[in-house]
Amino acid sequence: MKYTFPEAFKIGATGAAWQMEGEADKLPHQKHFPHLMWENDKERWFGEVGPDVACDLYHHYREDIAMFARAGIRQYRFNIDWSRFIDDYEAVTVNEAAAQYYSDVIDCLMENGIEPVLCLEHWELPAYLYEKYDGYATRIVVDKFVQYAREAFLRYGDRVKMWFTFNEPVVIPQLCFQDGFWWPNEKNPARAYRWMHGKVMATAKVIKLFREMKMEGEIGVILNASHVIPRDENDPGDCYAAEVARAFYWGNFLDPAVKGCYPELYLDILGKEGLMFDFTQEDKALLRENTVDILGVNYYQPMRVMAKETPWDDSQPFCPGKYFDNYDMPGKRMNPFRGWEIYPKCLYDIGMRIKNEYGNVKWLVSESGMGVQNEGIYRDESGIIQDDYRIDFISEHLAWLSKAVSEGCNCHGYWLFASIDNCSPYNAFKNRYGLVEVDIEDGFKRRLKKSAAFYKALSDSNTFEYKENL
């Protein structure tokens, strides 16, 4: 069965500064938050490998971008490493060498026929601002982020016409400060919710600035779609569980970004739990008046929940799991390497939810992908990794997305995570995601995988084949 996307629909890919660039040419104090996570918790990172070298895109970008073009990438979403671009975090002064590097990357993308899309933060909060001010928990840092955004707009606004404030702003506060899974392994919900609010306000303030500066183009935020599915859609307890999960893992950033206000349920629960952050009248007005032009949605797996059945111990710090249990659905399809469910229909469901409940705002799939361990075993005689599983994964997700587009959802693109193999948080190079292989055992040599040819044919025609007619 042949599927076709409209001409305006763009096939692209993504990559994060801290996961790819490496930290060459940075000044000793120019560390970002993921560097701290790695430095302080090295033994938990796969092979103790981390962001210091990553896949060394910093030195390879010309060669890599030429390969991205050969893999059919038409739009490329990457980000500036805030901790590299600025060198005095109090005065917010630009590091000229870093500014030149990002300018060269943008030019190189354009020379290769790839549209550059910039995101301002994929977790690279400068360590200094974390240590001195507790990051986004304080308004000083929110304002410093806005000043940094201004410098980026001035330098690159002539060539970059699509901007995003954050990638997955919920992840660091949730995993580092609420759930305690990642360094500094805290269970301090008050801190987590102050951070999240800081990031919500930072997005609104940067959008306001973008419009005041009369920047050409569009601006938005990239959220991870915790698309929440209740165990039983007809069970009120399961549905309430899903509503809470949705409010805490998706609505708390999505609603302010698109509707200009938080979900009521989110504020009610935080109030009841004594965790309400400082939310002023001025904040409320800023949110109302500065919603996004475009939304990025990262989708990997759904979140399945059910009514709370396990006992909750009130002496433990609050987490949203007080109100629901995760539902381990029997028979679900898994990516065993990452331990994530594979459920492509979710892209259709997300599209319909955005269409029906979020004013059909313009959006795109800003990350989707499959991380696989030991990909070397799929190498053929000519040395090329035969990643047919990735081709199937992409086709199946695109088929559902295409159905949503044909039913009127306002989705404008699909960006694969990732352009090139890179360093994941904690998993480092264990699971590989790229269209381009990085052979870390052989001098970081790059090779296109089989999926790159598939991706090129897809983006040249906006057409692909998938076995089922959905």
Ligand code: BGP
């Ligand atoms: C998203 C991040 C990506 C990437 C991806 C895959 O949350 O935005 O940067 O890391 O997850 O997950 P992982 O790298 O943990 O396998």
